[in-house]
Amino acid sequence: MEKLRLVMIGNGMAGCRTLEELLKHAPDLYDITVFGAEPHPNYNRIMLSPVLAGEMGVRDIILNPLEWYAEHNISLHLGKKIEKIDRINRRVIASDGTAAKYDRLLLATGSSPFILPVPGNDLPGVIGYRDIADTDMMIEAARLHKHAVVIGAGLLGLEAANGLLLRGMDVTVVHIAGWIMERQLDQASADMLMASLEQKGIRFKLNAQTAELVQGESGRVCALRLKDGETLPADIVVMAAGIRPNAELARDAGIHTNRGVVVNDTMQTYDPRVYAIGECAEHRGVAYGLVAPLFEQAKVCANHLAMNGIGRYSGSVTSTKLKVTGIDVFSAGEFMGGDGTEEIVLHDPSGGVYKKLVLKENKLVGAVMYGDTADGGWYFQLLKDRQNVAEMRDSLMFGEMAHASRIGDAGHQGNNKAALMADSAEVCGCNGVCKGTIVKAIKEQGLFTLDEVKKHTKAASSCGSCTGLVEQILASTLGGAYQHANPSDKAVCGCTDHPHGEVRKAIREQHLLSVSAVMEAMNWKTPNGCATCRPAINYYLISTWPHEAVDDPQSRYINERHHANIQKDGTYSVVPRMLGGITTPDELRAIADVADKYQVPTVKVTGGQRIDLLGVKKEDLPKMWEDLSRAGMVSGHAYGKSIRTVKTCVGAEHCRFGTQKSMSMGVKLETMLFGMYAPHKVKLAVSGCPRNCAEAGIKDVGVIGVDSGYEIYVAGNGGIKTEVAEFLVKVSTDEEVMEYSAAFLQLYREEGLYLERTCHYVARVGLDYVKKIILDDAERRKELYERMLYSLQGFEDPWLQAVKDPEIRKRYEILSV
Amino acid sequence: MSTWKTVCALVDIPVLGSRVVRSAEGDIAVFRNAEDEVFAVHDKCPHKGGPLSQGIVHGKSVTCPLHSWKIGLDTGEAQAPDVGCAKRYDCKVESGVVMLKVA
Numbered sequence: 001m002e003k004l005r006l007v008m009i010g011n012g013m014a015g016c017r018t019l020e021e022l023l024k025h026a027p028d029l030y031d032i033t034v035f036g037a038e039p040h041p042n043y044n045r046i047m048l049s050p051v052l053a054g055e056m057g058v059r060d061i062i063l064n065p066l067e068w069y070a071e072h073n074i075s076l077h078l079g080k081k082i083e084k085i086d087r088i089n090r091r092v093i094a095s096d097g098t099a100a101k102y103d104r105l106l107l108a109t110g111s112s113p114f115i116l117p118v119p120g121n122d123l124p125g126v127i128g129y130r131d132i133a134d135t136d137m138m139i140e141a142a143r144l145h146k147h148a149v150v151i152g153a154g155l156l157g158l159e160a161a162n163g164l165l166l167r168g169m170d171v172t173v174v175h176i177a178g179w180i181m182e183r184q185l186d187q188a189s190a191d192m193l194m195a196s197l198e199q200k201g202i203r204f205k206l207n208a209q210t211a212e213l214v215q216g217e218s219g220r221v222c223a224l225r226l227k228d229g230e231t232l233p234a235d236i237v238v239m240a241a242g243i244r245p246n247a248e249l250a251r252d253a254g255i256h257t258n259r260g261v262v263v264n265d266t267m268q269t270y271d272p273r274v275y276a277i278g279e280c281a282e283h284r285g286v287a288y289g290l291v292a293p294l295f296e297q298a299k300v301c302a303n304h305l306a307m308n309g310i311g312r313y314s315g316s317v318t319s320t321k322l323k324v325t326g327i328d329v330f331s332a333g334e335f336m337g338g339d340g341t342e343e344i345v346l347h348d349p350s351g352g353v354y355k356k357l358v359l360k361e362n363k364l365v366g367a368v369m370y371g372d373t374a375d376g377g378w379y380f381q382l383l384k385d386r387q388n389v390a391e392m393r394d395s396l397m398f399g400e401m402a403h404a405s406r407i408g409d410a411g412h413q414g415n416n417k418a419a420l421m422a423d424s425a426e427v428c429g430c431n432g433v434c435k436g437t438i439v440k441a442i443k444e445q446g447l448f449t450l451d452e453v454k455k456h457t458k459a460a461s462s463c464g465s466c467t468g469l470v471e472q473i474l475a476s477t478l479g480g481a482y483q484h485a486n487p488s489d490k491a492v493c494g495c496t497d498h499p500h501g502e503v504r505k506a507i508r509e510q511h512l513l514s515v516s517a518v519m520e521a522m523n524w525k526t527p528n529g530c531a532t533c534r535p536a537i538n539y540y541l542i543s544t545w546p547h548e549a550v551d552d553p554q555s556r557y558i559n560e561r562h563h564a565n566i567q568k569d570g571t572y573s574v575v576p577r578m579l580g581g582i583t584t585p586d587e588l589r590a591i592a593d594v595a596d597k598y599q600v601p602t603v604k605v606t607g608g609q610r611i612d613l614l615g616v617k618k619e620d621l622p623k624m625w626e627d628l629s630r631a632g633m634v635s636g637h638a639y640g641k642s643i644r645t646v647k648t649c650v651g652a653e654h655c656r657f658g659t660q661k662s663m664s665m666g667v668k669l670e671t672m673l674f675g676m677y678a679p680h681k682v683k684l685a686v687s688g689c690p691r692n693c694a695e696a697g698i699k700d701v702g703v704i705g706v707d708s709g710y711e712i713y714v715a716g717n718g719g720i721k722t723e724v725a726e727f728l729v730k731v732s733t734d735e736e737v738m739e740y741s742a743a744f745l746q747l748y749r750e751e752g753l754y755l756e757r758t759c760h761y762v763a764r765v766g767l768d769y770v771k772k773i774i775l776d777d778a779e780r781r782k783e784l785y786e787r788m789l790y791s792l793q794g795f796e797d798p799w800l801q802a803v804k805d806p807e808i809r810k811r812y813e814i815l816s817v
Numbered sequence: 818m819s820t821w822k823t824v825c826a827l828v829d830i831p832v833l834g835s836r837v838v839r840s841a842e843g844d845i846a847v848f849r850n851a852e853d854e855v856f857a858v859h860d861k862c863p864h865k866g867g868p869l870s871q872g873i874v875h876g877k878s879v880t881c882p883l884h885s886w887k888i889g890l891d892t893g894e895a896q897a898p899d900v901g902c903a904k905r906y907d908c909k910v911e912s913g914v915v916m917l918k919v920a
Contacts, residue, residue: 456898462884528833528851531873531880531887554833558871558882566882570868618837618871810829815847816839817822817919 581609660705
């Protein structure tokens with residue numbers, strides 16, 4: 001079959017991103033032809049300012065080298081500007097006569113600098129600031145001339161001014177408004193920014209309108225005259241007074257345009273064969289000029305081109321960061337406030353710090369920061385998530401660290417200090433990745449997302465505790481181009497575009513019962529998923545349809561497949577269950593006997609009050625289990641995304657301070673929860689009095705006995721992110737402890753995203769939500785409790801199963817040749 | 818000299834699973850994918866020696882159980898950006914019997 005022909009006009013970031021996404025979905029669907037007006041392959045346009053400032057070279061900012069086009073069989077026409085779209089014959093014609101036929105056309109023509117309609121605007125030395133050629137011209141001008149004037153004090157104008165200043169020019173910025181960057185900053189922050197730029201040596205003319213550009217004797221521009229008559233010497237004039245989408249080509253072809261080329265939510269123009277994307281497109285009345293929204297558009301457009309037919313683009317909230325070394329400015333959302341908004345402001349003019357947060361109905365709707373922008377990413381996330389901030393209002397201004405101050409540094413590693421960290425500072429403690437390595441990878445490999453950084457550097461790819469820090473490094477390196485991913489909207493993995501919630505919903509609503517049925521119903525892009533999505537789907541299946549869904553051992557992580565914990569050398573560890581940490585001489589004898597018989601190299605007492613037998617060979621596992629089961633011992637599930645242990649203190653049974661029988665309470669809980677799989681591991685503890693020797697304050701469910709009953713705490717965590725459990729409820733009987741604990745855990749099992757601990761789950765949905773369901777709605781609590789009991793009913797010890805069933809036992813045997 | 822040797826019946830290997838074969842050249846992981854194709858590689862991840870046989874099989878790859886490197890089963894090569902290669906062995910199915918070419 002003939003392939004479809006896809007022609008792309010424009011060879012910039014939005015367009016190439018679309019192609020990259022498309023090639024991932026459907027590598028063989030199209031013959032692709034690309035026309036680029038510039039003589040360069042796709043480069044990172046937002047990094048032109050560092051190039052102008054002399055901090056990077058052109059070669060450093062190439063995103064897709066020529067080999068990339070060749071590798072994917074893309075016919076690339078560089079330096080050829082398309083003059084005409086012939087929609088009747090479905091072809092495009094370039095200035096040199098080259099023509100190409102298309103079945104699908106992608107317009108990615110970008111935008112052009114707005115050139116002020118003033119006399120002299122066509123003189124040599126008057127330029128816009130858009131591409132490598134403009135940048136080269138500025139660098140060249142800086143070498144030969146002295147005076148530069150930049151028109152427009154927006155993001156681009158200021159970066160141009162800074163670059164020219166660093167190249168040794170004498171720079172004046174002419175701006176029409178009353179303060180600089182008025183589309184991103186309020187006056188207070190703008191004044192501080194202007195003061196520090198003035199200190200660097202840039203001069204400003206505010207409330208100033210350009211009347212004309214004056215030609216000098218050499219023929220090139222020599223001065224700029226303002227409306228009030230003042231004349232500024234100018235050997236080069238940079239127009240940075242806004243951009244205009246390049247929509248003429250579409251307009252001339254009879255495609256509906258407004259400011260930009262009008263597109264729908266799948267990025268199609270009024271001619272459905274023709275797509276438009278990036279700065280040339282206008283979506284729901286907005287033409288974006290920042291990179292991050294363009295990437296979202298690229299994803300949707302590629303999906304549609306690949307005929308996956310899913311995914312809609314519904315607009316973006318954007319944030320801005322100025323890339324001038326040594327000056328930090330951040331702005332997002334409705335930073336000017338307005339009706340019904342409140343402002344929280346911190347203003348320290350001599351300290352050089354200004355922060356303004358705009359709130360509306362207890363939600364953050366805008367933020368402006370100057371001087372200290374470390375929390376920009378965090379505020380932006382709060383803003384996009386429309387999270388209720390009423391509870392953290394008193395500490396909101398002081399940033400994420402203050403909000404999370406009770407957590408301390410461990411596992412956070414100074415979350416907010418990304419920008420200040422030295423390049424040699426270690427970011428990812430698991431994989432030994434330093435900040436410098438991450439920054440270098442982001443710049444050189446052109447990375448934009450957390451997933452890409454994980455893949456290329458391994459940072460944040462193990463325990464994930466440095467994820468926040470890596471995101472901050474991304475944000476501070478990329479500036480406005482970075483967009484936080486919201487975990488609940490994030491696709492499960494590269495095999496699908498569906499987020500976790502949708503997978504779960506489909507399983508419930510369509511009564512799907514196997515991994516392959518889910519993949520088929522949800523149009524998985526890979527034949528049988530990957531090591532990320534299969535375990536997640538399998539968990540959602542068995543938790544949604546207990547006793548019905550097929551539990552697929554090949555979609556289980558190794559530990560859960562083999563019911564033992566794999567170690568670095570490929571041997572396993574075996575941990576028998578020891579309810580509440582209580583054992584008997586007979587059990588200890590049985591453990592000692594298997595340790596002897598199978599020559600277990602290490603026997604260790606675990607943190608969960610049990611005994612760990614380490615260094616067991618895989619083929620010995622069933623034999624060892626057989627011996628242990630004979631002594632009445634079963635799997636302790638010390639290896640799974642499942643119930644682990646219920647740790648207990650001695651309690652009222654023996655302790656002179658004990659108020660409740662914590663050991664028997666712990667035994668009851670652990671017995672009830674035997675075999676409970678969950679989105680992640682689950683640990684409980686029961687203490688017999690408020691001295692809390694069982695450390696219930698850092699458990700997923702912590703029970704503390706008091707004289708009149710028990711206090712139940714939830715969502716604590718002693719691991720990656722030390723998190724103190726939050727008080728849920730006080731109850732008086734053992735039965736109530738069981739019911740409330742089980743109801744909470746069942747809620748987490750039904751709503752938690754795979755690999756999300758209870759502390760992350762509760763942080764995401766809010767404790768109030770959990771309380772509303774577990775405490776205020778007795779009926780729902782009982783239903784949850786019953787669903788938990790139902791799903792655990794008849795659970796059989798996996799060790800005994802492996803011992804009894806020859807088919808399972810076979811999996812542990814080694815073959816020989 | 819390598820020769821073809823009988824390993825087991827195809828049905829002895831779970832779909833999207835593997836078996837370990839002990840040989841003179843060390844442990845070899847023999848995989849079966851969803852299309853009933855079989856592959857054999859040295860049972861040691863080029864990264865830190867993890868037992869590839871214990872990983873999750875998908876498409877023509879396996880994800881190492883220790884640190885999630887993805888290894889191509891038909892080439893033994895780690896998927897970019899990781900770099901490394903596990904030795905691969907010729908492997909085939911003949912009338913339902915899995916054959917491996919080893920010394």
